[in-house]
Amino acid sequence: SSSVSLARTIGTWVIVNTLFFADHALQLHHQAVENWRNWFGHLIKLEADIAAILHDEEIILTRLIKLSKSSKTTRDESTNLALSLLLFLRHMALLTG
Numbered sequence: 001s002s003s004v005s006l007a008r009t010i011g012t013w014v015i016v017n018t019l020f021f022a023d024h025a026l027q028l029h030h031q032a033v034e035n036w037r038n039w040f041g042h043l044i045k046l047e048a049d050i051a052a053i054l055h056d057e058e059i060i061l062t063r064l065i066k067l068s069k070s071s072k073t074t075r076d077e078s079t080n081l082a083l084s085l086l087l088f089l090r091h092m093a094l095l096t097g
Contacts, residue, residue, distance in 0.1 A: 053092060060084050 063081055 056088055060088055
């Protein structure tokens, strides 16, 4: 009778211990998934920022090419282009920081 009671106690202890560690493993897995989601969201934002920068770069380069081909480039147009280029470079520097 006492050996049966001891066996049940040990069996119960093994089950409780197994469930405890399974719960802990599940919590770790959940945290890892949440961390991955956060990093993935950050990656998507960075990808959007890079796409916007590349788009801006394309616009600036197109303007620069047009101005360099134009024989009637005014000082204001050159100044505006230079300012756009400086703003673009500053934006790049902030992102790569």
